[in-house]
Amino acid sequence: MIMSRIQAAPDEAESNLTDRLLAGLPADAVLTDPDVTASYAHDMASFCPSGAPSVVVLPRTVEQVQHVMRIATELRVPVVPQGARTGLSGAANASDGCIVLSLTRMDRILEINPVDRIAVVEPGVVNAALSRAVNEHGLYYPPDPSSWEMCTIGGNIGTASGGLCCVKYGVTAEYVLGLDVVLADGRLLSTGRRTAKGVAGYDLTRLFVGSEGSLGIVVRAVLALKPQPPQQLVLAAEFPSATAACDAVCRIMAQGHVPSLLELMDRTTVKAVNDYAHMGLPETTEALLLAAFDTPDPAPDLAALGALCEAAGATQVVPADDAAESEMLLQARRLSLVALEAVKGTTMIDDVCVPRSRLGEMLDGVERIAEKYQLTIGVCAHAGDGNTHPTVCFDAQDPDESRRARESFDEIMALGLRLGGTITGEHGVGVLKKEWLAREIGPVGLEMQRAIKQTFDPLGILNPGKLF
Amino acid sequence: MIMSRIQAAPDEAESNLTDRLLAGLPADAVLTDPDVTASYAHDMASFCPSGAPSVVVLPRTVEQVQHVMRIATELRVPVVPQGARTGLSGAANASDGCIVLSLTRMDRILEINPVDRIAVVEPGVVNAALSRAVNEHGLYYPPDPSSWEMCTIGGNIGTASGGLCCVKYGVTAEYVLGLDVVLADGRLLSTGRRTAKGVAGYDLTRLFVGSEGSLGIVVRAVLALKPQPPQQLVLAAEFPSATAACDAVCRIMAQGHVPSLLELMDRTTVKAVNDYAHMGLPETTEALLLAAFDTPDPAPDLAALGALCEAAGATQVVPADDAAESEMLLQARRLSLVALEAVKGTTMIDDVCVPRSRLGEMLDGVERIAEKYQLTIGVCAHAGDGNTHPTVCFDAQDPDESRRARESFDEIMALGLRLGGTITGEHGVGVLKKEWLAREIGPVGLEMQRAIKQTFDPLGILNPGKLF
Structure with a gap:
């Protein structure tokens, strides 16, 4: 010191x-x-x-x-x-x-209650640590961002993170029942509840979720838990085009299926994962769809889903034989972003979420943008949610490529908004997208958001320069 | 005119x-x-x-x-x-x-989209009308307050209503993805999204849900839908005491069951329903528990749940034979409040939600309060959520009984707060509980809530005198 x-x-x-x-x-x-x-x-x-x-x-x-x-x-x-x-x-x-x-040293799990199905945690608890701890009580904390082995619950709350589970289980916001928050002036505010339901007053809890530390400091959270479902069984389907894979997604959802995950990796992503981790994924595919069910008997649902994939043009439909093979496929998906980063050394990861009925148009559009800017853009997507991560691969040492990367990144957001989507499905606005927030929410929205910021942080000392 | x-x-x-x-x-x-x-x-x-x-x-x-x-x-x-x-x-x-x-004349369903699983509606659409309309597309809008044949979606959003479905499907708030809101000065604010996920900026959508018309006028809503589940099958279990029934609820939830409803009617409520509608419910019971599953094959879950009820002391466990018998049991539950109103002509319906692990203490306490004030208080409860509706029956023409009714009503809320609960699980604060809101959320909470009100409604013209 x-x-x-x-x-x-x-x-x-x-x-x-x-x-x-x-x-x-x-x-x-x-x-x-x-x-x-x-x-x-x-x-x-x-x-x-x-x-x-x-x-x-x-x-x-x-x-x-x-x-x-x-x-x-x-x-x-x-x-x-x-x-x-x-x-x-x-x-x-x-x-x-x-x-x-x-907040990393405030990392205690204060309570896990199987009857009330809640956990009370400090913000520095690592997502995976909580997941494992509740598993031991037969419980399940669904939100599973790709960084779950490192990221903290406080960070998850700040950015309202998602993950692979969301198509069935929703995002972090849906698991936050109550918060203790230190306000800008040091006062302690308790929001929400530890009950299953509660509507006393305005929902301040939800206001803090996704507020990126700009309204207060979350120091304790009451989280809702689910019963631990059976291990999910994964099916992989290869498609001759991204459009066909997106068509399959629409058919699956329109038919009322409730998969526990529904993920898409495009050709570029599949190749990057193979190069990075030698996974042996099928490189002939234009788009790989991973679907899973975590019901007690997933076989009939997987069969029905496989048939829908084939009807949409899938060239191969391969259900995993067991949990180990399922986990291997998920591992491939989880490695996507890291693998794409290895392609050129640097990536910009977009996070555009569109209505899932527009997913095909989104992927088409991203391909055209990649051609226009002569860039490698791999797309992995939480397809069941319409939440795409077009990932621009570029050499940060090359100024022209860097410029094109930034421009293509923005053009992808513009495309998402045109399709009725949002600039961020789960990563947040931060510094990266603050000019784009205004475009998405419009002048009245922006004014009301700024007014809320002013209400909670009149001196503007909480994470200034973010969001707006 | x-x-x-x-x-x-x-x-x-x-x-x-x-x-x-x-x-x-x-x-x-x-x-x-x-x-x-x-x-x-x-x-x-x-x-x-x-x-x-x-x-x-x-x-x-x-x-x-x-x-x-x-x-x-x-x-x-x-x-x-x-x-x-x-x-x-x-x-x-x-x-x-x-x-x-x-808003009752703004009653158009503007869109139902099975791929995106959303409906876009005006606020005056009646809950049951929406439910039936989406059913025709194989979809399901879960929130089902008892008044669902009359109440409107706008009202449901304003009060963040619940219903019987919540133990599995959650409350209205979880189905509101985006809103159009006319602000106090007439400007139009659009919040949220029509995508499955989205975290762009503060969650203003959720701030309006449950705000009881005090922040703006909801004129359009984008609602999330679920696939229509199979018809639920109901089981009825009779208990020798309310405590035993609550113990069964705790066992059921701790074992990881996900019933589609888990409702409790105490002896007073059962008798009132029989008197009102001649339903032939078992009057020897001290507490009747209704549970249901809406899975493709509910029989094994119902059997396991029945065994848990017996382990908790149930004297009778009777699964419904079919959908018709299930519906009859639900009808009995839905009639509870009306039937209790018929007991003495007037009721005050409390809405205290406690952690479900404290449900037994809550029911015990209500019984003691009824004795203390020499009143008939029937309890029906969304037991799986810990959400109780102690219903004070009284003769509004009798000033002394009316005074005792009001005092017992307040004492029930105090009990709920002592047990770590909330004064309102799904009915809202309105005029009835505004003194109690301050007690629940404390001075810092109240100050921040008032500040938000001031931000959205600086002139105080939107539903003044409610909430605070």
Whole structure:
């Protein structure tokens, strides 16, 4: 600590800030070494500016978070809350001179209750840790973003994350029953409930979900759980075109099926995964559809779904033999983004969600955009939700390719909006898409959103520069 | 119209208001006859004051609603939005001199889309009409309040209604994807989306759900639909005590069952239903539990559930033979509130939701409160959700009994809060429980709720006197 202060040669204001923070935090919870604080500068999004934090704080208690916010309010210092920084929109990026408020040390699971089917957790609990802990009680916490082994529940709440489970089980928002939130001025607000139902007053809980730390600091969450379903059984179907695969998705949903996942990988993604992990996926396919059911007897549903795929033109329909083969297929899907990143070294991952009836048009359009900009754009998609992740692969050292990547990324969002979709299905707005938020929600929407921000954070110290 | 104006002898302000409204509304959409407007004074809650509206307007278009709100803003006249007035908290009650804005004529189903699994509706669509319309497409709109044959989707959204389906399918809030809302000043705000997922900006959609018309006027809603499940099969179980029935509920939920309904009727309710409708329910029971599954093969689940009931002390477990018998049992449950009303002429229907692990304590406590106040209090409950409706039966002509009814009603809410519950699981706050809202959400919560109200309705013209 002493060395870092000497190295940092902090000016008076910064030193004052650190001293004030240390008055309510243990020394090991206040990091000022610039080499260390720099490692808290940004999340995993490309093309998002980030600054150098003044200080990183790692509180362990609600009172410590309140202390940080009181000091921040008094000194008018911006606060950037962070979880595991696995986000894909720059929502956790530091700004110059800010306090980075990392919630990773508040990682206790406080309660798991099988009768009430709830868990009470601190924000720093890792998604996978919660999933495993509730499994031991025969329970299931569905939200499963690709980063589930690293990302935190607090981060999931901040960005309203999704995952593969959403087509059947919905997104993070649907599992948040109540929150404790430290407000900008350090006061503690409790929202929601620990009951199955409750409608007392405005739904402030839901307002905080997806608010990217811009309205308050979530320090505790009551989460709804489901009974653990049977292990899902996966079916893979190969299609001669992305359009045919999307047609199959529409048929499946129109027929009333409730798959536990319905994922699409296009040719580019399949090839990238094979190159990266030697998975032996069928490279002759133009689009691979993965579907699963987690019902007690999935065979009849899988057979019916397979028949619908064939009716839509599938050239191969292969149900997994067992849980291990199912898991292997899911692993391939989960590796998609990493594998696409390996193609050219850098990616921009879009997150456009369209009505699923427009999915075919979306994929068609992305292919045309890839041709226009002469880029490799792989698409993996939570197809059952219409939530696509067109992933632009580019060489960040090549300025022209970088420019084309950024332009194609934006054009993909414009396409999504034209198709009645949204610019973000589950990754959030952050820094990356803030110009696009206004385009999606319009001037009245933007004005009301800004008014809410002003209501909760009149000084504008909570994660400034994000969302708007 | 002319006669009504003469009869009403409106003062200048009122006549000015009516004339201004008529400038943007057809004559038949503006009611001023006091005999007629009086019939729009209140919803179905007891003990809630209501006033005499100046005028009732019945717009058919979004533009007409915008016109009404512009005039209301300009003239500073309170506006009370109404659906079918089947609410149970006085949230739709008129205040003196207000404009009642009845949305019942905006009753078109604009779209039903089986691939996207959405419906787009106007607010005046009756719940049952929507349910039947989507059924024809193989789809299912779950929320089913007891008043579903009369209540409107707009009212359901305003009060965030529940029903029998919630234990498996959740409440209205979970089915509202996007809204068009006319703001206090007449501007049109679009929130949310028509996609399965979407996290662009703060969740304003959810903020309006349950806001009881105090933040804006919902004029269009995008609703999520589910595939139509098989007809549910019901099982009835008789218990020697309410505690035993609640124990069964806990066992059922802890074992991971997902019933499509799990309802409880206490002895008083069973007797009231028999007296009212001669249903032949078993009067020897202290508590009747109704459970159902809507899976393709419900028999094994019903058998397992029946065994859990027996382990909890059930004296009789009787599965329905078929859909008709199932429907008869549900009909008995749906008649509970009406039947209890017939006991003494008037009821106050509480709506306390507790963690389901505390359900037994809740029912015990209600019984003690009934003894203390020497009142008949029947309890029917969405037991699987811990959502109880203790229903105080009293003679409104008897001042002492009325006083005891009101006091016991409050004591039931205090009990619910002590057990970690909420004062309202699905009926809302309205006028009836506004003192109690503050007790539940605390001073910081109340301040933030008021701040949101102020943000959306700075002049305080939207349903004033409700919630706070």
